[in-house]
Amino acid sequence: MMSFLKEFWAFLRVRKKFWLAPTLIAMALLGALIVLSQGSAVAPFIYTLF
Numbered sequence: 001m002m003s004f005l006k007e008f009w010a011f012l013r014v015r016k017k018f019w020l021a022p023t024l025i026a027m028a029l030l031g032a033l034i035v036l037s038q039g040s041a042v043a044p045f046i047y048t049l050f
Helices: 002-015 020-037 043-045
Strands: none
Touching: none
């Protein structure tokens, strides 16, 4: 996983695509929130946000 992150950061630096980093981080956090909330007591409260 760390090699992927290093390679991704090198890609962003070389191609000057720094705007991709916050977008992908936000998508990863949203995905993690959805996966972790499945089957928990917090799920009904998270679904009201969407």
